[in-house]
Amino acid sequence: MTEPIVIMKDIQKSFFGVQVLKGVTFDLIPGEIHALMGENGAGKSTMMKLLTGIHEKDAGAIFYKGKETVFKNPKEAELAGLNVIHQELNIIPDLTVAENFFLGKEKTYGKFGVLKNKEMNKQTEAWLMELGINLDPQKPAAECSVGQQQMIEIARAISSKSDVLIMDEPTAALTNKEIEVLFNVMNGLRDRGVAIVYISHRMDEIFKMCDRITVLRDGASIGTRLISDTNFHEVVKMMVGRELGEQFPERSVKPGSDRLIIKGLSTKTGIRDASFILREGEILGVAGLMGAGRTELMRALFGADKRISGDISLDGKIIKGQDPKKAINAGFAFVTEDRKGQGLILNQSVRENLSTAKLKGLSRWSILDRNKEQQSAQELIGRLRIKTSGMEQPVKALSGGNQQKIVIGKWLATEPKVLILDEPTRGVDVGAKKEIYEIMNELTKRGVSILMVSSELPEILGMSDRILVMHEGKITAEMEIAEATQEAIMTAATGGGKE
Structure with a gap:
């Protein structure tokens, strides 16, 4: 058997x-390609941060290429051949695509450090x-979609001469076509002897691409298996310590009367003549490829993007004016796609973040009632099973999945009529996903109407009562769940549906 290039032995770490x-x-x-799986907070990302010098271990030993090694920082690890594609994007918005690509390894002329912009752009x-992405290298990164930004990071990591490549949720923001290209690149890297750590919550990707899998639970190693010797149910049981049952809970809610009626909605962001109805207690799934206009439609409903017409x-009342405050007062809530940039105040505590959408309801004579705020936060922490050392812990110290639960929780505190969920389970583990699905079911039983944007077709099919499909800013199909299939959705998402 080939000697391991990395060995991590009896590693301990506390925060x-x-x-x-x-x-x-x-x-x-x-x-x-070695899969690393576990629920949010299991310690996967922390392990890789210890390996690459972002954090320092408390105990244990790390061996790299046969020698006990401690990297002082990520740059030192990168020079040694370890590259990381992080779950949270490290793109600087004010720089161009090329400047982000060469960040920290800029090409310059002589001792004066003048940038070789033309060469870097090329x-x-x-x-x-090579990754199938046609993107202007001089375009500001802020103008790129989340998926495009992810592909910049992937290309940057692959371009380095890596012996070890760590991929932390690399496909979360990618289209199916981009994922296929990435998998072809990964197969090529494996053939060249590159070792890949693949962290993902997408079980189908794990079983398609990986050779071995290691599962963590509550910061401990549960076991390592050959992919050929295990299956979905065993991996889930290792992750959560119990049988999970069906992936999607049964939908027993029967939608009621029409709640939200959209007629002829068009925006400057590319939405064209969108019309649909959302019923009381219904989950209406919104599918489509990246760039189809799903998020733009949600932002227009929430008043974040101005509408041209429509x-x-x-509940029978026309919503006049276009701003998020009026939408919130009317009964809208919006869990955004980008939790880090738009959903959270990372330096503030769990308590403060859970209160942000309901400050008025937690105040008396414009003075925040701290007892009421703490009671509300504690209730949401318990209800959503948020893993935290306490409500005063900074949100930036939590795992991605627990951060997502806080974004959802702050809006649940407002008791919305219409809850917009844009990629609600992105970067969330299989156990936490089911908890979110159960919360969605609970909300619809109370009459809350849900608009759910998702790039995961099994999620769209597993949780929706009806499905809208978008292509190039237009709704190209509307399907009852009984008639919906992945093939029918993809046909409409690529422009083959009814206009």
Whole structure:
């Protein structure tokens, strides 16, 4: 058997007095794709941050290429051949695509450090084209979609001469076509002997691409298996410590009367003549490829993007004016796609973030009632099973999945009539996903109407009562769940549906 290129032995690490890694052991072999799975907060990302010098371990040993090694920082790890594609994007919005691509390794003329912009633009374009991405290297990164930004990071990591490549949820923001291209690149890297750590909550990707899988639970190593020797149910049981049952809970709610009526909605952001109805207690799934206009439609409903024409009616009342405050007062809530940039105040505490959407309701004579705020936060922490050391813990210290629960929780505090969920389970583990699905079912039983945008077709099919499909800013199909299939959705999403 080939000697491991990485061995992590009995690794321990604590943050804020909470032990997040409890003697974890892991090894990685050259030329393999090794899946690392576990629920949010299990310690996956922390493990990789210890390996690459972002954090310092408390105990244990790390061996790299046969020698005990401690990297002082990520740059040192990168120079040694370890590259990371992080779950949270490290793109600087004010820089161009090429400047982000060459960040920290800029090409310059002589001792004066003048940038070789033309050469960097050319090389950036070439690497992106290898990934099937046609993107202007001089375009500001702020104008790129989340998926495009992710592909910039992937191209940047792949362009380095890596012996080890760590991918933390690399496909979360990608289209099916982009995922297919990425998988082809990964197969090529494996054939060249590159060792890949693949962190993902998407079980189908794990079983399609990986050779081995290691599962963590509550900061401990539960076991390592050959992919060929395990299955979905065993992996889930290792992750959650119990049988999970069906992936999607049964929908027993029968939608009621028409709640939200949209007629002829068009916007400057590319939405064209959108019309649909959302009923009381209904989950209406919104599918489509990246760039189809799903998020833009949700932003227009919430008043974040101005509409050119069209009417929005909620419970029989036309909503006049276009701003989020009026939408919230009318009964809208919006869990955005980008939790880090738009959903959270990362430096503030769990309590403060859970209160942000309901400050008026938690105040008396414009003075915040701290007892009321703490009671509300504690109730939401318990209801959503948020893993935290306490309500005063900074949100930036939580795992991505627990951050997502806080974004959902702050809006549940407002008791909305219409809840817009844009990619609600992105980066969330299989156990937490089911908890979110159960919360959605609970809300619809109370009469809340849900608009759910998702790029995961099994989620759209598993949780929706009806489905809208979008293509190039237009709604190209509307399907009852009984007639919907992945093939029918993809046909409409690529422009083959009814106009």
